[in-house]
Amino acid sequence: MKIYTYGVIDSNSGIEDSNKGIEGAHVYNIPYRDISIAVSDLDERSQKKASSGYILKHEEVAERLMESFTVLPMRFFTIFKDKEAILSMMSEYYDSFNENLNRLRGKLEFGLKVIWSGNTIKKRIAENNTGQGQNEFLSNGSQAKNYVMQKLKKYKLDQQFKEEGHKYISIVNRFFSGFAVEEKLNILKSEGLLLTASYLVEKAKQDDFKQAFERLKKSGPNDLKYLFSGPWPPYNFINLTKSEFKKA
């Protein structure tokens, strides 16, 4: 029987979860020292049916765990061949699991995506630049020189575009920074997606954090669009390292 894993929790007593996990299987936990991992058994033949329904179920179980424990959610579809394999993994990562559990105890993750009209902003910058450098560009007849000029122009445009992005981000981030313990900012993943941010927030401060978002919506830059989500288990704040021992 294969075993599907949901998350590592900071307790080794049996969990009472009457709700079901993936494929309607009973969710239970396998203890290792003072921690444990929430799992459910997985039918040998069912592995090919992984779907978005499974993903929602995975997240649902992680969130239920989050209500009673500090949880380190596993990545979707992490499956072990048996209990022995799980215990071996737990011993290998025990120290790191503990460090993460301690650091993340009493904290929640919130997500923020910020969309801007990157296209329009790029066009605007390009128009401004054309006005300034046109004469110099036209007076140079050499093909090689033109090529270099084009490259330079594009480089300059990209730099200005990024600078403009950073300006907006620093304004947005100012609304949240005081309330978050840690933050992960991913800037300009694509032209239109200005910011993908995850914030780690103390449970006690989650209402303050939500209010900060309300303030951002009201008084932040009005040409941005926001997608705020959470609270989540701390997916983005798990820093895992194997315990120090040499593998053969």
Add this chain to the structure above:
Amino acid sequence: MDNVMLKSKDVTLLEILDRVLEKGVVISGDIVISVADVDLVYVGLKVLLSSVETMERLRGAPFAGAGEEPT
């Protein structure tokens, strides 16, 4: 109103995918059973909901911006 409901559900799924498929405790190596088909599921779902921008474009309307509570 139906539109708004659908919107927040899609957005929540997208946010879940972003986390569940890529983040969390990632155990690598032969200790974990690798299931070939899962990679395809990843790709399939990511293509389906590849980015917020795409979703927004398809929808043709701005995000509500309200807090999305995953359920």
